[in-house]
Amino acid sequence: MASLPLELPTDPGLTTVERALVEIRAARPVVIEASGGAALVLSAETLEPALAAHIDSYAQGRGRLVLAPARLRRLGCDRGQPGAITLPTLDPGRIGQLALKTDAKLDAPVAPAAAVDEDALELMRLALLLPAAVVIPLAAETATPSILRVPSEAIRTYRRTKTKDLKIVSRAPVPLEGAPETEFVVFRGGEGHRDHVAIIVGNPDLTRPVSVRLHSACLTGDLFGSLKCDCGDQLRGTVRRMAEDEGGILLYLDQEGRGNGIANKIRAYRLQAQGYDTYDADEMLGFDLDQRRFEFAAEMLRQLGVKHVRIMTNNPVKIAALRNAGLEVVSEQRVLGRPTAENVRYLASKRDRAGHFIDFDALAALAPAHD
Secondary structure, three states, rough: OOOOOOOOOOOOOHHHHHHHHHHHHOOOEEEEEEOOOOEEEEOOOOHHHHHHHHHHHOOOOOOOEOOHHHHHHHHOOOOOOOOOEEOOOOOHHHHHHHHOOOOOOOOOOOOOOOHHHHHHHHHHHHHHOOOEEEEEEEOOOOOOOOOOEEHHHHHHHHHHOOOOOEEEEEEEOEEEOOEOOEEEEEEEEHHEEEEEEEEEOOOOOOOOEEEEEEEOOOOOHHHHHOOOOOOOHHHHHHHHHHHHHOOOOEEOOHHHHOOHHHHHHHHHHEEEEOOOOOHHHHHOOOOOOOOOOOOHHHHHHHHHOOOEEEEEEEEHHHHHHHHHHHOEEEEEOOOOOOOOOOOOOOOOOHHHHHHOOOOHHHHHHHHHOOH
């Protein structure tokens, strides 16, 4: 019998992107292949001295550190596009200083980023790492048999392609305090093949507008009751209101830290402890106001049979995302948590810098009374 190669019925471009995310998070380089050539790419965050020394002998001064616009602004270079800083040597200390430290200063000119540089930053964001990459151009004849190669076009289309790549993998009734008639429906897929949960409270009539909340996971607030945010109050308050009304659906989305990941969220918290507000802290790390996408949340609702929603949110971005995805938003309801001494600056920043609909007079009515 002739032996035939085993081929999998998958999109090879998408597969290589997902494998590349694993490689990058594991501190291993990948090669991005573009029409104008190829480049070796490493995470600035995970670059180890031994690997840097090994690759430096090959790079011979051709490497560059690519930084996101937000980080460049914090370094004193106000620009709307990523930029690249020449690396005469792959010095992990200098790279880490420029990519992360609050007291860093630009020590070299910033050149415009190439297309492959922007692809490298997108890989870092998808891998939930700092948006800072070491990029080394490769000669056309360079062989890299042990290093994964990924097409640039696959990186650029990954988010859009994965939006509808969601499927229900499990569901079961899970009675909650204050909402005993509740079902958890777990979806898998989307960016990074993460698990997202639709929590169906009561028996909402899907032929009519359904109360819906998009709630991004917040480990510190939802589970541990952090005083730095109002997320836990919003989560439990929304479920309680749905149970007391006609039911509803809360989508619990794996988008910790406004899409930056738990490690970067805790880095931002450390910066907040030094006096930065929530958005300044994210900008110091290289992130813009919000990295989250909500198109896949609309797909989850569609798969559950929802077409018309009464959205429960203070965030105008979520409202626009559902409308842009083709769902009819018939009304908006605000969701308020208790103000605390620790979260009032955070709430004000969301109102003033991200346009959230937060009424501080209404919040004051929720403040705990003092004798």
